[in-house]
Amino acid sequence: MDPRSEVLLRQAELFDGELLLAGLPADDLLGVLPHAQGWNWHAGDQALLATRFPGRSHFDTQMPAGDYRAAVLFLPKSRELSDYLLQALASRLAGKPLYLVGEKRAGIERAAKQLEAFGRPRKLDSARHCQLWGVEVEQVPEHPDLHALAQHYSLPLSDGALEIVTLPGVFAHGRLDRGSALLLEHLDGLPSGHLLDFGCGAGVLGAALKRRYPSSELSLLDVDAFALESSRLTLARNGLEANVIAGTGIESAPEGLSAIVSNPPFHQGVHTDYQASENLLTQAKRHLLKGGELRLVANSFLKYPPLIARHLGPCHTLAEADGFRIYSARG
Numbered sequence: 001m002d003p004r005s006e007v008l009l010r011q012a013e014l015f016d017g018e019l020l021l022a023g024l025p026a027d028d029l030l031g032v033l034p035h036a037q038g039w040n041w042h043a044g045d046q047a048l049l050a051t052r053f054p055g056r057s058h059f060d061t062q063m064p065a066g067d068y069r070a071a072v073l074f075l076p077k078s079r080e081l082s083d084y085l086l087q088a089l090a091s092r093l094a095g096k097p098l099y100l101v102g103e104k105r106a107g108i109e110r111a112a113k114q115l116e117a118f119g120r121p122r123k124l125d126s127a128r129h130c131q132l133w134g135v136e137v138e139q140v141p142e143h144p145d146l147h148a149l150a151q152h153y154s155l156p157l158s159d160g161a162l163e164i165v166t167l168p169g170v171f172a173h174g175r176l177d178r179g180s181a182l183l184l185e186h187l188d189g190l191p192s193g194h195l196l197d198f199g200c201g202a203g204v205l206g207a208a209l210k211r212r213y214p215s216s217e218l219s220l221l222d223v224d225a226f227a228l229e230s231s232r233l234t235l236a237r238n239g240l241e242a243n244v245i246a247g248t249g250i251e252s253a254p255e256g257l258s259a260i261v262s263n264p265p266f267h268q269g270v271h272t273d274y275q276a277s278e279n280l281l282t283q284a285k286r287h288l289l290k291g292g293e294l295r296l297v298a299n300s301f302l303k304y305p306p307l308i309a310r311h312l313g314p315c316h317t318l319a320e321a322d323g324f325r326i327y328s329a330r331g
Contacts, residue, residue, distance in 0.1 A: 003128035004074055004101045005029040010125055011132065014097070018067065022085060023074035024049070030056055039064055041169075041225035044248040059246065061146055061167070061225045063088045068096070075102025075111050081169030081226065082111055084144055090118045091143040099124075099134045108133070117141070150233060155204065157184070159211055165233035166202040169226045171265065173202075179263045179324045180204050183297040186318050186326045191293055192216050193258025198250060198280060199223075199265045203231030209261060210240045218242035221253055223265075223276070250280045253287050260284055262296040277304075282311045288331040295328045 001009075002025035008015055009032060019036040021029065026048035030036055038057030040046045049057040058064040071089045076082055090098055100115060102108035112133040115121035119138040123131060146167060151174035155162040166173045172180070180201075187208060193216055197206035200220035210218045220231045220242055228244050235242055245252060253260070264277040281304060284294045294312055298304050300323050308315040308329045318326040 001029070002027045004103065004130050006128050007101055007125055007130045007132050008072065008099075010127060014099070014124075014134075015070070015072070017069045020064070020066065020068045020071040020089070021074070022063075022071060022089060023076055024057070024072075025074065028052075037064065037066060037068075043223045043225070043246040043252075047248055059225055061229050063092065068092065070097040070099065072099040072101060075100060075106055075108055076169060077106065078169040078173070079111070079114075080149075080173060082114060084146060084149060084168050086114055086118075087141045087144045090137045091141050093137045094140045096137055097134050098137050099132060101130060101132045103130050105129070146229075147233070150230070152237075155184075155208075157208060157211070162204075162207055162211065163234070163237045164202055164204055164207070165230055165237055167226045167230045167233070170224070170230045171201045171227070176204065177263070178322050179297040179299075182319060182321055182324050183261070183263055183295075183326060184208055186295070187212060187261070190261070190295065191258040191289075191291065193289065193292075194219065194254065194256060196221060196253055196257050196260045196287075198253065198260055198262035199276070200231050200244075201227050201263070203234035205261055205263065206231060206242060207234050207238055207240055210235070210242055211238070216258070219245055219254060219257075221245040221247045223248060249276045250283045250287060255287050256289055257287050257292055258289055259293045259295065260288065262294075264296060264298065277302075278307065281307045285312050285331040291330055293328060293330050295326065297324050297326050299323060300325050 022039045024038045026045040030053040040057050046059040108131045115135040119135040121133050121135040124134050125132040150165050195209050195216050195218050197220045200206050200222045206220040305315040312329045315329045318328050
């Protein structure tokens with residue numbers, strides 16, 4: 001059981017009845033709280049919960065409909081995302097309790113101050129390096145418009161400006177990160193066919209690929225519902241079309257790809273997690289056509305070239321700058 005869930009269950013009398021668990025981990029909490037519903041935006045957690053508790057967890061950027069007696073938010077990494085989620089929950093909980101649970105090292109004490117917008121928050125428990133806070137929602141906010149919270153920026157490229165739309169919680173919200181900036185400079189010469197932007201985030205690389213290779217089919221894949229919605233907004237803003245896929249990793253990608261382009265993620269919340277990136281390197285060949293290319297950007301300190309060479313083919317460094325490298329290999 002996740003430590004945050006264990007803290008909730010120390011106060012089990014608070015959590016009976018129709019309850020919404022927002023951002024819940026993929027553990028047995030829904031089994032212990034049989035009347036609770038989940039709201040999830042992580043495709044990996046959602047897949048596990050959907051298998052174990054069919055119909056009881058909802059994957060979306062929007063709060064699922066229901067008349068909830070209370071709600072619990074499992075603290076996400078992003079403060080902007082926390083703001084949106086807390087407002088969404090509080091808007092439907094007039095006079096009802098809203099709870100916030102999270103790890104101390106994730107900043108739960110700081111985040112608990114965000115509850116002051118709705119009432120007088122109280123610390124209810126502290127254990128397992130986590131804290132549980134609660135508030136009775138007295139000041140009820142309007143339900144937030146997620147798209148109105150988007151940040152926009154223009155990306156000047158050789159074939160014209162690309163308009164990027166990012167939502168709260170999405171990697172590099174409101175800005176272009178250095179790794180993607182370097183990879184954008186090295187997208188020439190990709191094999192034509194079906195292209196994949198793996199870990200698409202706000203769709204920066206995917207949109208640039210579709211503009212540069214308009215006759216190629218494009219798919220964008222990410223584990224996060226807010227990233228996928230950002231990618232849809234970015235594509236629409238630029239008049240582009242592509243397949244947008246919610247997936248847990250490269251195993252969720254189509255086969256028969258001519259190229260996989262990626263600025264692969266390696267952070268999960270406050271924890272460092274290389275699994276999705278390493279799976280990409282070890283499994284990419286299964287999804288590429290013969291002669292298909294994997295092209296990615298990574299921090300220079302990551303020991304990716306031996307892994308790429310072992311599982312795909314000779315690894316070439318196309319560029320290096322600002323602590324990043326562009327790697328290319330063909331299957």
